[in-house]
Amino acid sequence: NAGVTQTPKFRILKIGQSMTLQCTQDMNHNYMYWYRQDPGMGLKLIYYSVGAGITDKGEVPNGYNVSRSTTEDFPLRLELAAPSQTSVYFCASSYRRLVSYNEQFFGPGTRLTVL
Amino acid sequence: AQKVTQAQTEISVVEKEDVTLDCVYETRDTTYYLFWYKQPPSGELVFLIRRNSFDEQNEISGRYSWNFQKSTSSFNFTITASQVVDSAVYFCALSLTQGGSEKLVFGKGTKLTVNP
Numbered sequence: 001n002a003g004v005t006q007t008p009k010f011r012i013l014k015i016g017q018s019m020t021l022q023c024t025q026d027m028n029h030n031y032m033y034w035y036r037q038d039p040g041m042g043l044k045l046i047y048y049s050v051g052a053g054i055t056d057k058g059e060v061p062n063g064y065n066v067s068r069s070t071t072e073d074f075p076l077r078l079e080l081a082a083p084s085q086t087s088v089y090f091c092a093s094s095y096r097r098l099v100s101y102n103e104q105f106f107g108p109g110t111r112l113t114v115l
Numbered sequence: 116a117q118k119v120t121q122a123q124t125e126i127s128v129v130e131k132e133d134v135t136l137d138c139v140y141e142t143r144d145t146t147y148y149l150f151w152y153k154q155p156p157s158g159e160l161v162f163l164i165r166r167n168s169f170d171e172q173n174e175i176s177g178r179y180s181w182n183f184q185k186s187t188s189s190f191n192f193t194i195t196a197s198q199v200v201d202s203a204v205y206f207c208a209l210s211l212t213q214g215g216s217e218k219l220v221f222g223k224g225t226k227l228t229v230n231p
Contacts, residue, residue, distance in 0.1 A: 033218070040124075042206060042223040058218065090160065103150060104219060106160035 001026050004107035006091050012113045013081040021076040021110050023091030031094045032074040033104060034058075034066065036087040043090065049074055050096070081114045088112070117142045119209050121222035128197055129230050136192040136225045138207030144168075148210040149183065149190045150219065155203040163205075166190065197229045 007022045025032065030051050035043040035058075045058030049068040063085060065077040074093075078085060088111050092104040120139045128134045140149065151163040164174060166183050174181045178195045194201050204224045211220045 040223060042221040043219075044221075045218055048218060088158070092160075103162040103165050105162065106152075108159050 003027065004091055004093055004105050006089075006107035006110050008110060009108065010111045012115060013078075014115060015081060015083065017081050018077070018079050019081070019112075021078070021089055021091075021112075023074045023076065023107060024072050025074075025091075025093040025105070026072065027093060027095070027105065028071060029093035029095045029105070030071070031096050031104075032068065033092040033094075034064070034074070034076045035090045035092065036060065036085075037090060037109075038087050046076065046089075078112075083114050086112060086114045117144070117209065117211050117220060119207050119220055119222035121205075121207055121225050123225045124223070125226045125228070127228045127230065130199060131196050132229075133193060133195050134197050134227065134229075136194075136205050136207075136227065138190045138192065138222060140188050140190065140207070140209045142188075142209060142211075144210075150208040150210075151181070151190075151192050152206045152208065152221075153203045154206065154224070160206070163192075194227075197227075199229050199231055202227060202229045 004025045033048045034046040037043050044060045046064050047066040049055045052068050052071050055066050068074050088109050090109050091107040094102050094104040118141050147168045149166045153161045171183050180193045182191045204226045206224045207222045208219045211218045
């Protein structure tokens with residue numbers, strides 16, 4: 001299993017540009033998540049999905065959009081990039097059963113700089 | 116409010132010293148889970164442990180041990196005989212239930228530097 005994969009690893013955007021960060025998992029996990037990590041600030045949840053076709057906002061959703069058309073893929077869309085979106089983005093997935101909460105598996109991250 | 120506090124921003128030790136990383140949490144949930152993750156300099160996040168609120172037994176895994184105390188809302192992490200490879204940022208996280216969907220809330224992390 002490749003686990004959680006993310007592309008690209010690095011990207012530089014100009015203000016106002018748009019892009020999509022790709023995330024794929026091959027573990028048949030039902031839950032998927034997008035986080036951003038700013039220096040010294042831990043991880044903040046942007047969006048999450050509990051299954052194909054179902055997404056919901058996290059703590060910091062403004063400026064982002066997601067979709068979940070398949071179990072495997074959970075792309076994150078940035079529209080009109082702003083310098084405040086400079087960060088490292090992590091995708092994660094987990095398998096949620098009825099009475100337990102399992103660990104999240106993280107991708108390697110995408111380092112995004114908006115200039 | 117449901118949150119995780121890692122009061123130690125940075126810790127520096129010399130190899131072979133023992134070191135404890137503190138984690139204090141707040142939650143209204145009666146059932147919850149706590150996690151520790153390691154983020155080495157390479158940047159990936161590595162899962163270390165999961166503990167549910169009904170299991171207060173301490174856990175040991177090699178040089179790593181965890182002390183979970185509900186009475187003080189703490190889930191501390193101890194590395195015994197630290198090694199240079201333990202240098203990383205360590206995150207404590209708490210499961211957060213909102214609207215039936217669980218999410219994690221992370222502390223800000225503790226940067227551990229182990230010097231040779």
